Amino acid sequence: MRAIVMEAYGPPSVLRPEDVPAPAERAGWVTVRLTASALNWHDVLVRRGQYASPLPHVPGADGAGTLTDTGEPVVVLPSLSWGEGDAAPDGGWEILGDHRPGTYAEMVTVPAECAVPRPPGLSLAQAAALPLVGVTTFRALFSRGRLTAGESLLVLGASGGVATMAVSLAAAAGARVVVTSGDPRKIDAARELGAADWIEAARALTPRLAGFDLALDSVGRWAESVRCLTPGGRCVVLGASAAQHAPLPVRPFYFGQYELISTTMGSPRDMAGLLRFLDDHTVTPPVVDRTFPLAQAALAHEHLEAGTGFGKIVLMHD
Incomplete structure (x- = not known):
């Protein structure tokens, strides 16, 4: 599959499109075929080496797509292994794209609880922009x-x-x-x-x-x-x-x-609360500043770091 891979930490130019193996199946996890991936400032810190991500690495926390087994439209909750407590996550908690391959790819594998139904009425770009900031x-x-x-x-x-x-x-x-x-x-x-x-x-x-x-x-x-x-x-x-x-x-x-x-991120229960809130209230969809093709992830990062936009930047997968 195609993915954006960083072989080293550094400027946006380290983000390059490459062919990589598809994610392996594992019990309790599901595979999402991604149609869009949203950028977050967190991705910039990953690219710079702030979180010591293993190299080579596929960054990205946000995404929207379909489950490969059922075809159900979903968004990806990037908060992995939060645990049962609501006050704070358990010790095994991590953010998708830090130490596991992330969403700058055609497919990503996440725990089943982290693939949640895509809210109705959102475009693919808006859906991809929702999970982390939402x-x-x-x-x-x-x-x-x-x-x-x-x-x-x-x-x-x-x-x-x-x-x-x-x-x-x-x-x-x-x-x-x-x-x-x-x-x-x-x-x-x-x-x-x-x-x-x-x-x-x-x-x-x-x-x-x-x-x-x-x-x-x-x-x-x-x-x-x-x-x-x-x-x-x-x-x-x-x-x-x-x-x-x-x-x-x-x-x-x-x-x-x-x-x-x-606070930071949120649990699957917080995500469920967000989805109920969206059902019960009239909420303006996530603001999308600009979209880029997946292969232009480096340009998208340059735009993000320029700080001139308003809202989210999204990578679209053709």
């Missing part, structure tokens, strides 16, 4: 962040997949959403999903200037996020794209009665 954001907002209707939400970064998904889900749940961005065009695009304008004084956009009930920080600006919260507010952190370290003044934090909540 389950990650659903868990961050609801399973961990406990967001409810009528609350206010601050989303840091208007353009990424998590941010655009957060705006869509939170607005559908009846929350008031404000996003941050340095690019007015991205603010305009986020507003169409249900977000209000972001201005320098974010707290001025909240009732009585009291601050936000919940902040979703996927960039690593904890101190700034906490300062935007109302007393007793929650900050869910799930990324570090802008900062690897986050100094946080201790006394203001505990006097404010704030919560700092960490």
Whole structure:
């Protein structure tokens, strides 16, 4: 089968199309014939060697396609071997595409619980863009962040997949959403999903200037996020794209009665919750910024790293 293989860590140019063996069958796992694969910033870190993936390696966490045995349309949940606990994954948990061959290929093998029915009404590109950001954001907002209707939400970064998904889900749940961005065009695009304008004084956009009930920080600006919260507010952190370290003044934090909540990815139960949410609410589909043929994965990575897009980038399999 055709796949995108990296023989070394490095720039996008290390991603090259090659012929590789089809995945072997194994008990309790299923094989998905992929029609589309979505990019995530996580894939860039894999390509750079952040997770010490074995070489040669096929990256990719997100995908949509059909089961090879039944033909059922599915999307791939990239959260493997989460376990039975909901507070955190078990020790054997891993992300698809880290140490196992991922979705930049014509076929991929995953545990049966990680091939879930494709939600109706989504294009192939939208379906491929859903699983990682969808389950990650659903868990961050609801399973961990406990967001409810009528609350206010601050989303840091208007353009990424998590941010655009957060705006869509939170607005559908009846929350008031404000996003941050340095690019007015991205603010305009986020507003169409249900977000209000972001201005320098974010707290001025909240009732009585009291601050936000919940902040979703996927960039690593904890101190700034906490300062935007109302007393007793929650900050869910799930990324570090802008900062690897986050100094946080201790006394203001505990006097404010704030919560700092960490999360990443999600369990099959979180994914089931997301699918029920999509059934019960009118949610804007995942925003697809641009599609590329699978063979042009290197160009797709260049576009992702340029940071000029809004929404997800998807590889289409011809």
